[in-house]
Amino acid sequence: MTVTTATSVAGSTATAVAGASPADVDGAARAARAAFATSVASTAAERATWLTAAADALDAASDELIPLADEESHLGTARLTGELARTTSQLRLFASAVLEGSYLEATVDHPDATTIPPRPDLRRMLRPLGPVAVFGASNFPFAFSVAGGDTASALAAGCPVIVKGHSAHPRLSRRTAEIVAAALAAAGAPEGVFGHVEGREAGVALVQHPEVRAVGFTGSLHGGRALFGLASSRPDPIPFYGELSAVNPVLITAAAIDARAVELAAGLAASFTLGVGQFCTNPGVVFVPAGSGFASRVAAAVGQPGAVPMLTDGIAAAFADGLAGLAAHDGVVVVAGDAVQQPGTGAAVVLSTTTDAVLADPQALLAECFGPATLVVEYDDVDDALAAIRTVGGSLTATVHAEPGEDLGDILAVLTEIAGRVLFAGWPTGVAVSWAQQHGGPWPSTTSIHTSVGVTAIRRFLRPVAYQDAPDAALPPELREDNPLRIPRRVDGVLTLPDAPAG
CATH class of the missing domain: 3.40.309.10 (Aldehyde Dehydrogenase; Chain A, domain 2)
Incomplete structure (x- = not known):
């Protein structure tokens, strides 16, 4: 194992590890699990601050990052400038989405003794899964890599992230990881909420680690299928959100x-x-x-x-x-x-x-x-x-x-x-980042029904929890009777919209 970079910022260390050993992966996963105790309880405003801080830091480092990306990828300054802008815009879009709150699918059903069977007080919302492993892609060194859509959506959900950097652009991945980790630490995110490792064996170990609760992957059909198999064959199978292969007729x-x-x-x-x-x-x-x-x-x-x-x-x-x-x-x-x-x-x-x-x-x-x-x-x-x-x-x-x-x-x-x-017109190579986007299809294009681009990509890293007859004070703010965060909710079957968004 070789530690290639290390930067200490606000009590947090951003470390990129080349050829990470199982012990390195275990340390990163356990740190992420410890961070989850804080991130799962974080507010939308706090997570929005984290995401915006990462976006601002990446924009500020564009003069350094774009030449480095071009040197490793050969994609050209114009393409990479646009891709970095897409990446930071994506981070900010998720920041606005978590403040708006509809992604939580918050639902309130008040008690009703007339239903069969009688209905208790039920309140349901989406909660973060836990630490997420993200595999950087080769063909988008910014937008589908260290700070790309999988990372942005997982952090927005409240899930710590461990990125497995791609070997096609290792120096860019390490430097991006340093910048993101430093920005998150300076914005008050918990230590361990973001990690970065390298190497094929590290990727395999991440998928199999018991603290990892989901995987985001963009890559080849062969590689993705192998990792999908590992995720499914664990003693506790976990979701594997893979984008693998498409001919796009x-x-x-x-x-x-x-x-x-x-x-x-x-x-x-x-x-x-x-x-x-x-x-x-x-x-x-x-x-x-x-x-x-x-x-x-x-x-x-x-x-x-x-x-x-x-x-x-x-x-x-x-x-x-x-x-x-x-x-x-x-x-x-x-x-x-x-x-x-x-x-x-x-x-x-x-x-x-x-x-x-x-x-x-x-x-x-x-x-x-x-x-x-x-x-x-x-x-x-x-x-x-x-x-x-x-x-x-x-x-x-x-x-x-x-x-x-x-x-x-x-x-x-x-x-x-x-x-x-x-x-119905145009050509498919452009993929807008928006609320309505769907980037995913039936096998073998992806391994799930979810999108990896756009706001609803966050749904991959959330799971529903219902609270029955809970005291109001014990409920998450999103489900309390007075809706203090002013988020959209469905109450007794009727979609209700607040006067103003949360935040």
Whole structure:
């Protein structure tokens, strides 16, 4: 074990550990459990202060963090500047959400002797689970990493967090962890409410540690499936909220092709090459009418881009292998680009096939190929396309491009069954952070029904508790009769809104 950084601030130590041993993980988990005694009883105002302090500290360190992120990720200053802003905005959004209070689902049912059976006084709300392990992602070094959405939502819920930093950007992860831990300590958060460790073995130990009560993960299907198995096979199984794999199908109708083929081709080209294709929402398979020549239009829109460094050599190698498998398939034609990739880099490739080929071998043709590639699938009629889309399995997104007045009923019935977010225009690579966002879908895109982006991501780290016939003084403030925090509540079945939000 090597301690790589240590910074003492306001009585708290932020320590990043490279190759953390089981003893290191045990210490971090036990510290988090001790911190939970304080965080579980913290007020919304206190947690909002913690989150805002972390956001302010990260913004203040942007001149240091962005160059470091670019050096390790090759994602570029413009992209990383926006991603850091997204990350700090996300922290502040959760701060406002905990003050507003509706996320608690506070519910009050007064006694009613006339019901069968008679109803006692019942009051229910959501409570934090306990310490949460968060796995940083490779492709978003800020927004899905040390201070990303999983960390923000868990801290907002009142859960201590232990982050397992990603090996794709270790120095950025360590420095971000220092900044966040220092900010939390200065804002009065309990010691141990935030920890950071590194190494594959540390991640395995976190998932199995008895003090860890839930896991947030963004990464590969293979790695996530293995950790999901560990979380499920514990003596006390815990929730594993994994975002794993998606091909994000797109269906374009004949009317849309006739009306705006050039525009659609340009939009697709920009979307699947964005960030060297390293987005979990990358449109990996696009269904278009046969004979439309759409794949050639996409190829023309892509042009002849050069190879660009990918996040890691491992990701580049996996992309090259997946692309080679697709290109070698009997039913696939390479329309643009080179199916043979250069080590460590990715270059755009457009491939084409048919719905018959997909239906004959969906496992091979609809596997995620994480990088700048898209597979254009030609269909004879929409029913053929929908039959092929049904074989996709779960996906984060599904998109339909159609013209006004087209009947989309059958299309939407299929798309909403397989995806968590259905788009009617545009392309899926942008994921807004908001109350209404859903970033998650059926297996294998995620391991749960919850979102990992947006305010309702907080629901993953909360559990319901009901209080029966409790004295008012014994109740949490959120459930007391006079509603001192002025939060939205459902009282005797009726949603009640306060005059002003809490805070």
